[in-house]
């Protein structure tokens with residue numbers, strides 16, 4: 001599959017631009033990359049700090065609703081694989097969309113969708129390469145701090161692009177296998193966690209995800225399943 005690439009030195013948000021390509025220009029698949037963003041967005045309306053030197057990458061394409069859930073876990077696994085090939089160890093996958101190195105956030109993923117006749121998925125990926133912001137709620141890190149290997153942004157972009165084309169978009173995948181792999185690398189699995197949903201905190205032991213991708217929280221020998229929310 002060939003994906004048109006839209007490259008910017010500066011843009012408000014690569015996700016917003018992808019959305020406008022779909023809704024206004026009827027371009028239904030592609031990749032948007034920027035050196036820096038002036039209105040980078042994270043989940044829950046948070047700001048995503050986007051100075052030059054880090055990676056801002058959005059890929060968008062049509063998708064079947066039945067594949068929506070699987071993709072988020074598959075994307076995390078593929079990014080983990082890319083980081084592993086830079087000799088970076090201890091990369092874990094945090095529910096539902098982050099990647100951590102040694103318990104510090106290095107990558108955030110913002111998945112959005114649009115229905116315009118068909119369903120389109122917009123996956124925005126931010127990877128801290130040269131620097132990471134100081135955030136009150138969680139520790140952060142960046143790739144250049146975690147590996148001695150030189151990371152060239154254009155190469156990292158290329159690896160991501162290849163992963164989407166050859167391993168993710170329009171590929172057949174077994175959810176069972178994705179779940180098994182994801183659980184292997186899950187952040188804080190089998191540990192006591194606080195889980196937040198709609199401003200309510202649930203406490204319990206995080207048992208990974210089930211075969212439908214729902215988070216399993218064990219409390220008093222009883223299991224609760226969550227499809228939304230975040231680990232806090």
Ligand code: BTN
Pocket residue numbers: 012013014015016037039040041042043044046048055056057058098107108109110124125126127
């Ligand atoms: C999060 O952890 O809250 C998700 C962060 C996602 C940031 C990326 S950077 C590229 C794309 N454009 C945006 O405005 N956001 C995503």
